[in-house]
């Protein structure tokens with residue numbers, strides 16, 4: 001006991017008689033705000049759930065049709081509803097070609113813009129360029145669609161020959177979808193580069209690194225997880241892009257590896273069928289829900305993958 | 319000897335050989351140096367010689383411009399858009415602020431270790447090897463291995479990491495990270511190493527290790543160190559420069575001299591007040 005008293009000397013012990021109220025108190029305001037925030041978060045979950053249910057229900061209706069089988073849907077190479085052929089591959093192939101071309105355009109250009117903005121541009125230049133980029137991101141995609149059809153396609157046909165390049169073609173749509181997602185790639189990558197601690201840049205410069213060496217060999221690798229996330233999101237965006245492909249890629253499923261031919265993508269097909277005057281009970285109409293579900297699964301897969309990549313490459317800074 | 323500081327193609331000076339032979343007594347010298355951030359004068363009229371193969375400590379109250387002064391020696395302040403310099407710093411007879419001088423080249427000769435350990439998110443090996451690679455190292459893989467090992471040995475880190483060179487530099491403890499940063503600076507074979515409070519994030523034992531290390535390093539390098547720790551300056555340095563802040567918050571040099579003299583027999587009453595803790 002003596003020891004304890006000595007140790008506590010100078011520390012005023014609370015008199016044991018008055019107890020201090022330490023019980024839980026209700027804080028109405030906190031509770032209300034928490035409820036609102038929860039509701040907001042819940043709405044997004046609810047929406048996702050509703051989409052899955054609606055798509056799933058109608059897709060199920062499609063697969064119940066005796067003319068349709070899931071295996072043919074996933075492996076069939078012909079999509080011709082009139083003939084009862086529902087093979088997804090032509091549409092999927094066109095979608096992957098368009099988004100593949102788009103990413104080949106968007107990744108290098110978007111990343112270069114990001115590196116320029118983050119590592120090279122003076123604040124004055126950055127403050128002008130970033131809003132311009134955001135305006136570009138806000139242009140309605142229908143305008144990009146006509147840009148592809150009336151500007152890019154004629155150039156391609158002029159350069160490569162009108163015989164080799166269809167009026168509606170995958171390449172033109174892919175290039176323009178790429179341009180369309182450049183602002184997304186650039187802006188997200190720039191955020192990732194900006195998040196790299198200043199101390200790392202100083203470390204590199206302190207070793208006698210040039211700006212280019214610092215940017216490409218230290219800053220970009222340190223921001224890799226964010227850049228990968230940007231890439232994945234842009235890929236999802238490209239896969240889901242509808243207006244440009246509907247206008248410029250062609251209306252007719254075709255399984256081809258030639259990007260100069262016309263080929264309808266999954267989203268292009270959905271928009272054509274849903275915009276047409278097909279009856280709501282036809283198999284054709286039901287098929288778009290199955291395609292929609294497939295799109296949903298693909299983008300979900302990409303998002304999960306991007307989450308993994310982010311976790312895998314994330315560098316922990318203090 | 320003269321060193322190429324002019325801008326030109328990279329990898330022109332074979333810096334991965336031996337250290338430059340000893341020249342005069344002072345490797346570096348600040349001459350009537352002023353440093354500004356915009357209109358604010360952070361450093362006023364500092365003239366200061368830096369002795370070769372010696373440790374020079376900068377001490378002074380917080381905000382008096384020690385870091386600014388240190389960073390002026392390898393043009394690190396160039397990275398701050400508003401920063402501007404008047405006066406001169408002479409490195410082995412050449413002005414480092416002369417028009418044709420490439421700051422990148424300056425920093426290859428005058429390296430830096432920072433207050434907070436800042437290893438790259440790369441492996442321990444690559445942390446050390448990277449500086450050599452970008453500085454035009456053209457040897458074989460074996461030679462690079464040897465260089466990495468030698469730098470880690472000099473930084474007194476080899477024994478702790480030799481079996482995990484491929485692990486991330488960020489996986490090390492704070493003290494180990496700081497020694498890794500020192501190894502990284504050494505691997506470029508600089509001539510001068512600037513250290514800005516290299517021990518402030520470290521515990522007393524890790525601090526003593528770094529101080530021991532500095533004593534070994536000064537045989538090959540010239541070291542400038544900023545420290546808030548008076549004992550550290552007294553223990554570890556050969557020369558001490560005491561900076562203070564004027565009434566417009568401008569930093570100026572109060573007193574400079576051999577460390578034992580400055581600590582036992584300061585000429586300026588402000589120095590005496592500061593080192594005896596009666597400051598402010």
Ligand SMILES: Nc1ncnc2c1ncn2[C@@H]1O[C@H](COP(=O)(O)OP(=O)(O)OP(=O)(O)O)[C@@H](O)[C@H]1O
Nearest residue numbers: 355360379380381382383384385386387398400567
């Ligand atoms: N990037 C900057 N832009 C504008 N002013 C700056 C900048 N860096 C430093 N300063 C100012 O310059 C003065 C000197 O700062 P400096 O960091 O060199 O001091 P210090 O002696 O190293 O301080 P400490 O001991 O706290 O590290 C301070 O008044 C500071 O506010």
Ligand SMILES: [Mg+2]
Nearest residue numbers: 384385386514
């Ligand atoms: Mg400082």
